[in-house]
Amino acid sequence: MSKVALKPLDTKSRTIISICLFVVVFTILITIASIYDFQVSQILTKNALKEGDYIANYLFGVVGEAVGTSPIYIVIAVCTALLCWFFAKSFDKKAWSIVLAVAFAIAGAAAWWFYIKDIFKYVLEHAAAQVGAAAGSVVYEFRHDGAVMAIEWLIALTLDALTVLVFKNLKKETLKKLLWWVIAALVAAVVANLVIMFVKDPVGRMRYRAINSSVGQALIQSGQVQGYTPWYIRNGQPSKDIIETFVSNYPGASDAFKSFPSGHTCAAGMSYALIMLPDVVDFKHKKFGKIACWVAPIVITMLVAISRIVVGAHYMSDVTFGGTIAFVCFIIAREIFVCKGSHFFALFPKLARKKAAVADGLDVPVDVEPENATETVSEDFSEQLVEESVEQTASEASQEKSDEVKEEDVLSEEQADAISREIADNLRDGSIIE
Numbered sequence: 001m002s003k004v005a006l007k008p009l010d011t012k013s014r015t016i017i018s019i020c021l022f023v024v025v026f027t028i029l030i031t032i033a034s035i036y037d038f039q040v041s042q043i044l045t046k047n048a049l050k051e052g053d054y055i056a057n058y059l060f061g062v063v064g065e066a067v068g069t070s071p072i073y074i075v076i077a078v079c080t081a082l083l084c085w086f087f088a089k090s091f092d093k094k095a096w097s098i099v100l101a102v103a104f105a106i107a108g109a110a111a112w113w114f115y116i117k118d119i120f121k122y123v124l125e126h127a128a129a130q131v132g133a134a135a136g137s138v139v140y141e142f143r144h145d146g147a148v149m150a151i152e153w154l155i156a157l158t159l160d161a162l163t164v165l166v167f168k169n170l171k172k173e174t175l176k177k178l179l180w181w182v183i184a185a186l187v188a189a190v191v192a193n194l195v196i197m198f199v200k201d202p203v204g205r206m207r208y209r210a211i212n213s214s215v216g217q218a219l220i221q222s223g224q225v226q227g228y229t230p231w232y233i234r235n236g237q238p239s240k241d242i243i244e245t246f247v248s249n250y251p252g253a254s255d256a257f258k259s260f261p262s263g264h265t266c267a268a269g270m271s272y273a274l275i276m277l278p279d280v281v282d283f284k285h286k287k288f289g290k291i292a293c294w295v296a297p298i299v300i301t302m303l304v305a306i307s308r309i310v311v312g313a314h315y316m317s318d319v320t321f322g323g324t325i326a327f328v329c330f331i332i333a334r335e336i337f338v339c340k341g342s343h344f345f346a347l348f349p350k351l352a353r354k355k356a357a358v359a360d361g362l363d364v365p366v367d368v369e370p371e372n373a374t375e376t377v378s379e380d381f382s383e384q385l386v387e388e389s390v391e392q393t394a395s396e397a398s399q400e401k402s403d404e405v406k407e408e409d410v411l412s413e414e415q416a417d418a419i420s421r422e423i424a425d426n427l428r429d430g431s432i433i434e
Contacts, residue, residue, distance in 0.1 A: 011346040026324060033317035038228050040316045041208040041309055049312045054213040054250040055129035056311040064307025066122040069267035071300065072189060073115035079182045080108035081163045086175040086182075105164055112163075113156035117143070120152060125252035140251035177280045180337050185273040188333035192326045196266050204235035205259040209312030215249050216256075231260050231317040262314045262322030268304035269326025271297035276330070279338045301326070 009017070033040070048058030056062070084104040091097035124143050128136030142148055170178075210216045211227050220227040224242060229235055237243075237257055246253040274293040283289030305319035314322075335343055345352035 011343060012349075015343045015346055026320070029320045030317060033315065033320055034230060034232075037230065037315040037317050038208075041312065044306070044309045045208065045212070045312045048310050049209060049212055051212065052214040052217070053129075054209050054215070054246075054253060054256075055126060056209070057126070057129075058310060061307050061311035062122075062126060064304050065264070065311055065313065066119050068264045068304040068307060069118055070115060071273075071297075072193070072267040072270040073111050073118075075185055075189060075270045075273050076111040077108045077115075077160065077163050079186055080104045080111060081160075081167050082170075082175065082178050082182050084108070084164055085167050085170060086179060089172050089175060105160065108163060109153075109156050109160035112159040113153055116152045116155050116159075117149075120148060121252070128251045137248070137251045174281075181273075181276050181280045184276055184330075184333040184337035185270075187337070188273070188326075188329040189270055191333075192266055192269070192329040193263075195325050195329075196261055196263050196322065199261060200258040200263070201237055202234055203231070203260045204237045204257045205229060205231065205233075205315075205318070206235075206257050207255075207259040207313055208309075208315060210246065210253070210256040210259075212312055213246075213250065215246055219245070225257075231315070231321070259314055260318045260321065261325060262305070262308055262318040264308050264313070265301060265305045265319040265322030266326045268301045269297070269323045269330075271300045272327055272330040273297075276334045276338050279334070 045056065048061050049056040081104075084101045087097040087104065088101040121143050124140050128140040130136075131139055206216070206225060206227060206229070208228075211220065216225070216227075219225045219242060225238055226235065235257070243254055243256070246256045250256075274297050277293050278286070278290040301323045305314075305323055308314040308319055309316060335341060
């Protein structure tokens with residue numbers, strides 16, 4: 001029996017399947033989270049967070065807390081390094097382009113500094129928890145110490161220099177291709193984190209570790225705070241006195257009521273910038289490269305999400321929304337800046353036809369039916385092809401005639417040379433043949 005070859009799916013079909021798959025997966029995750037949010041946290045924090053504690057001392061969770069935000073800082077640092085070389089190489093070293101190149105290099109150093117500062121903050125927060133509340137507040141304040149900040153900047157400048165040097169040999173053409181990747185990545189990062197920032201305060205969800213802490217238990221029993229609430233309930237922030245009570249006992253706990261959505265998971269989701277790379281860069285192993293650029297950010301985001309639940313910093317619904325916000329922002333940014341709306345127009349071909357008509361300068365009436373509009377565009381396009389074909393045929397005929405004339409000229413010249421040589425020979429022999 002002969003095997004039937006399956007036709008590859010077109011862009012529209014692939015887009016519809018992708019959207020449906022995303023909706024199904026998200027719906028399943030958020031449904032489970034809405035029902036078993038608290039129970040999932042109880043299970044995952046069992047061996048990491050002791051009863052009455054606010055800070056967990058579990059290696060996986062601690063590492064995830066310290067470096068889980070790294071993707072956002074790395075993406076920004078890479079983007080600024082690429083912009084640095086883009087302006088340095090693309091404008092013939094004009095003064096303003098050099099100034100912008102230096103400015104972006106400095107911006108990259110700032111991005112690395114925020115990352116190192118973030119790591120020091122969480123390290124000192126865990127160190128403060130080990131020595132108790134009184135001494136812990138002193139330890140935690142070391143993050144503002146001049147020597148600590150100098151070390152942070154030294155590390156940041158070193159990392160920034162290495163990042164800039166990595167992209168030194170990129171050609172102008174490659175930098176121009178990556179420019180749209182940079183714009184999409186920066187826009188997605190800004191939008192996603194603004195969404196997280198504006199949602200956290202109004203929702204005011206109490207973290208699981210805040211509920212688990214002795215201070216949290218006392219506040220719940222006294223009725224000053226409600227304790228656990230679903231992700232869709234708006235609580236607002238508690239009074240400053242309650243926040244200060246947490247901070248005085250657990251340095252760094254000023255965000256005890258900012259559980260939803262997860263900022264760490266959203267920051268880890270900045271790794272979704274990788275999904276746009278195959279669209280602008282040619283990989284040696286294209287298929288493997290594309291798969292890796294999709295799988296890697298999913299794994300990174302998932303690991304950080306789990307680590308946030310393990311330490312009691314977030315619930316399942318928090319990390320689900322945090323990662324989804326990052327993913328959606330990158331998908332939209334990719335569609336706008338990198339794919340130029342190709343998937344959108346595949347879903348809405350009527351808009352694609354109108355766009356094509358406008359781009360070609362064709363006058364397609366608004367009240368014309370889609371089929372007629374398509375026919376109008378097709379007829380005009382056919383006429384254009386006929387005209388081009390006629391012009392091409394005339395050009396070829398003219399070229400053939402010109403070639404024939406050239407051949408005749410060459411032949412005449414050869415005959416004249418032959419006659420001249422024959423006359424010269426006869427003259428030498430003393431006779432002329434007519």
